[in-house]
Amino acid sequence: MASALTPTTGLGSGLNITEIVNALVKADTSAKQTQITRQTSNNTALISGIGSLRSALTAFQDAMKKLNDKDAPSFNAYSAKSANEAVVKITSSNSAVAGNYDVIVDKLATGSKVASQQFAGGASSSISAGKLTISQGGKTYDLDVASGATLQSVRDQINKEMSANGITANIVNEQGGSRLVLSSTTTGAGSDISLSGIAELEIDGTSQMSGTGAGYITALAQDAELTIDGLKVTSATNTVDKAISGLTLQLTGVSARTGSGSTGSPTAVTVAADNDGLKKSIQSFVDAYNTMQKAITSLTSTSRDSDDNLVLGPLTNDPTTRSLLGDVRKVLSEVGAGDSLTTLSQLGINTQKDGTLEFNSIKFTSAMDDKKLGAEVQNLFTGTNGIFERMNNAIDPYNKTDGSLATRKSNLDKAAKQLSDQQEALDRRTESLTASLTKQYVALDTALGKMKAQADQITSIFEAINAQAKKS
Structure with a gap:
């Protein structure tokens, strides 16, 4: 039955019904199909672009969070080392000064x-x-x-x-x-x-x-007892953070004694400027920022295809992305609240033409050795109203779970659903119109077939009459 409704060529008319129906259906639906296809392609590209943008922003914020870990500070101007961490571990802050100390732990706090x-x-x-x-x-x-x-x-x-x-x-x-x-x-x-x-x-x-x-059971609770360069110190806990300015001592064991009644063996503690550590942390920030910037550039740039046609990135000319870049770049050029160190350029960090950052190690070394700015680096990056705080304040309105990018993604998902519904409706119309037109043309072909048969029959009658007349 289905083949009778959709023949390729009409038996009565000799017309190609399939081609005629397809042409008529296409004429009726092609404009809407072109619109849906174009809008779906654009919408899909935007969804993908926003997803990639959010991933880049999240990776950058995660990198800043890691560099701002309070348990493992990344921008300390000084590094402290203990010769025996089984007795004492040590960490430094930016208020430390270079020096050497001998620490003897006589008792741990219990x-x-x-x-x-x-x-x-x-x-x-x-x-x-x-x-x-x-x-x-x-x-x-x-x-x-x-x-x-x-x-x-x-x-x-x-x-x-x-x-x-x-x-x-x-x-x-x-x-x-x-x-x-x-x-x-x-x-x-x-x-x-x-x-x-x-x-x-x-x-x-x-x-x-x-x-x-x-x-x-065994003994009363006791304070920790230690000496620092021969000076006696007591502490209710095994974390001693006020004995030496800028240093925190974590007592982990009692100093070994060589004999009965002898004093414990001292552990050497050394505090020195950590320019290499600062340089590594700053380079990590620059690398993380450049990775984000390059990702955004790839989403907003234009290119040419093999036929020299202009190809736009998924977020080219996107106003939200332009606004985001403006807010982020503003942070890089703002003056911080420090004393002597207030801008990234003082550390040799400058913005290049493509938006990425350049880190000049020679200028950085000068800032550390000649200008003695090492103690202010941590405050510039991680302090109150520092670069990390201002950078997150610039990015969060876009990248938070309820930020503008998430809202746009939600709206684009709704648009994708509407376009899918429109495509389904158009597919149903295409199917219905195809069936209706095919039925009409089959009926027409059938009618033409009957008319042709009648014409052939009349022609045969006249031919028979003529033949009879000739015989008589």
Whole structure:
């Protein structure tokens, strides 16, 4: 049946019905099809371009975030080294000065560890209901112990309610029974833990436990003790950040002693200008910026194809991209809030004709050695209203999850859906019009076939009459 509706050549007329129908359908739909095809191509290119632009911006912001890691500063003017990190690790800030120090660690800061009396019944031992008060360093914390509590349930309650304060509990099963053991992340002399309020759980954290009684286990909590070039220093924690200006000492172990009563072996700490480290970090920033700039250039540039036709990039002449580039480049030329170092050009960083940055190492070395600007580099990049902060403020309105680029992407996705719906509607019209015209032309061909048959029949009749007349 389908072949009868869509013949290639009409049997009655001899016309090519398929070609006629296709030509008529194309004449009716080609303008709309051309419009949909053009708009779909442009829309797809814009979606791809915006996706690539956002990827480039995100990569640049991630690079700045890495360079601005507070746990691993990238723009310190000085580097500090410890000859023995098993005893002391050291980090420096821009307020440090070059120098050498001998550090001896006599004691590490420790926290409190105390144990309750021994319970012969183990973890299931019953504990009286009441208010359990935990004291440490002048602070007290109250826990309401309900009736039916056990040593284990009290342990769980302490861990639930006190972990935020750095106090945890566990049960240690020793010969003869079990004990509730509490420890603290707080260190330093006077931070010993005591418990009161429930008789069987009372612990005097300043007294050493004896026999089956309660108390501290090994020693009282203590301060760290060290000497720096022979000068005695104490600290409640093992992080000492005020002993030497601009340096933070992380105590990791006690200095080795060569004999009984002898002083510990000193660890040499060296602080020196880190121009190479600064140069590496600045080059990383320049490279990250140039990668972003080159990506944007590829999206906005024009070229010529093999037939010398002009080919536009997906974001060529795009106003949003032009605005973004203007905002980003403005940051590079702005004057910062520093004292002597306020612009990137002072470090040998300048913008080239193609928008990328050039880093002149000779000018940088002069800024470090002759002008002594190393201590201000960190503030220029990572300080308040520094380059990183201003750069992110320029990019975020475009690249945030609710920024202008995300909004444009959402609108383009909606447009893509509308164009897809239009294409489906046009396909349905094409199919319907093709079927309708084919049906009409088949009917016409059938009618012409009948008329031709009738004509042939009439012609045969007249020919028969003529033949009969001739015989008579």
